[in-house]
Amino acid sequence: MYHANKIIPGLVIFGLLMTFPFWFNIGSAAYSTPELVLPEDHEFCVESVEYMRAEHMSMLNEWRDAYVRDGYGEYQSMLTGQMYPMSLTKTCMNCHNNKEEFCDRCHASVSVDPYCWDCHIEPQGVE
Amino acid sequence: MKSSRRKFIRMAGFAALGWSICPSLAGAAVEAGPKLYFKGEEQLSATQWAMAVDTKKLTRQVMNKCIEACHTLHNVPEIDSNQNIKWLWIEPFRNLFYDQSHPNLTDMANKPFLALCNHCENPPCVRVCPTKATFKRPDGIVLMDFHRCIGCRFCMAGCPYGSRSFNFFDPRRYLEQLDPEYPTRTKGVVEKCEFCAHRLDKGQMPACVEASEGALLFGDLSDSSSDVRRALRERYSLVRKPKLGTGPNVYYLI
Numbered sequence: 001m002y003h004a005n006k007i008i009p010g011l012v013i014f015g016l017l018m019t020f021p022f023w024f025n026i027g028s029a030a031y032s033t034p035e036l037v038l039p040e041d042h043e044f045c046v047e048s049v050e051y052m053r054a055e056h057m058s059m060l061n062e063w064r065d066a067y068v069r070d071g072y073g074e075y076q077s078m079l080t081g082q083m084y085p086m087s088l089t090k091t092c093m094n095c096h097n098n099k100e101e102f103c104d105r106c107h108a109s110v111s112v113d114p115y116c117w118d119c120h121i122e123p124q125g126v127e
Numbered sequence: 128m129k130s131s132r133r134k135f136i137r138m139a140g141f142a143a144l145g146w147s148i149c150p151s152l153a154g155a156a157v158e159a160g161p162k163l164y165f166k167g168e169e170q171l172s173a174t175q176w177a178m179a180v181d182t183k184k185l186t187r188q189v190m191n192k193c194i195e196a197c198h199t200l201h202n203v204p205e206i207d208s209n210q211n212i213k214w215l216w217i218e219p220f221r222n223l224f225y226d227q228s229h230p231n232l233t234d235m236a237n238k239p240f241l242a243l244c245n246h247c248e249n250p251p252c253v254r255v256c257p258t259k260a261t262f263k264r265p266d267g268i269v270l271m272d273f274h275r276c277i278g279c280r281f282c283m284a285g286c287p288y289g290s291r292s293f294n295f296f297d298p299r300r301y302l303e304q305l306d307p308e309y310p311t312r313t314k315g316v317v318e319k320c321e322f323c324a325h326r327l328d329k330g331q332m333p334a335c336v337e338a339s340e341g342a343l344l345f346g347d348l349s350d351s352s353s354d355v356r357r358a359l360r361e362r363y364s365l366v367r368k369p370k371l372g373t374g375p376n377v378y379y380l381i
Contacts, residue, residue, distance in 0.1 A: 068272050071264065072164035073328050083165065089307055119273065119310040121202075 169330030173347035196338035204301035248374025
């Protein structure tokens, strides 16, 4: 191989840099899903837990456009067929009435900073 | 296999037909799925909402009650400067109707009237908004989608009635009490009167109309039996800056 004295150390340095996150984190605690405080008097959300976990952000985006721009006020659940008003503060936060113990725990753990609460008023939590 | 030119063209034709039909079939399959969004049953509908301000019934007390009802409901801050936020405010006759006034109207010129967004038929703010944050609903309400506003203030330049306010500060700094039913705005967002569109969708009249003790009338302009149309038949009325052709929908009964 030509220039082996440069290529091989170069490859070694490259490999070390690429795998830096893996060996740097050896020994540190593994990521664990944060524990959430779920509403006690409700069995399910407007959709199944798995759906809400994966889709709540796009659902809220669609709700806001449907409500503000097209005047749709009600959402029919695919899970139960029940009707819910499409409202962050009146529907979502009515059950999940503690933002710190529900929203923030996941969002903080995955470093997501939604700007909903710049305008929408967070509930005061359970008294 | 022997392939002729005729056969090739025929196959190409079928393929093109297939490609043109397939996306529309896929679209139809999606549309056939469950419809999840509905409008509430009690929602009020109209072709064009309009307001009539009965200036004979307007007293300071009534006007302040209307303003308070509006501003507490929508979390509108009171800022003691020219950077105040206005949804519904008091303006003297001579400012509202300077082009329809004359020197002998001395007793009228200083009379205080209520002013608000005119919800124009041909709103300049909607035309100039680059993000479509301001838009006109099918029922004639010129609504703002605060989520989309980028604060460029073209709408403020476009509006000939000064009905829009810009948030120079975080409004929560100036609000003592928050109404959790309605969001506040953030710094850098334009806002204005919305004819209480969210209340109409719940079957209620606008907050100022409810608080006005009959001084404000609200109804469908295309319905000849509505309160507004009846008042317009019986009384002399003015609209602000009719020459501009924006078609204001707030009428002042003189």
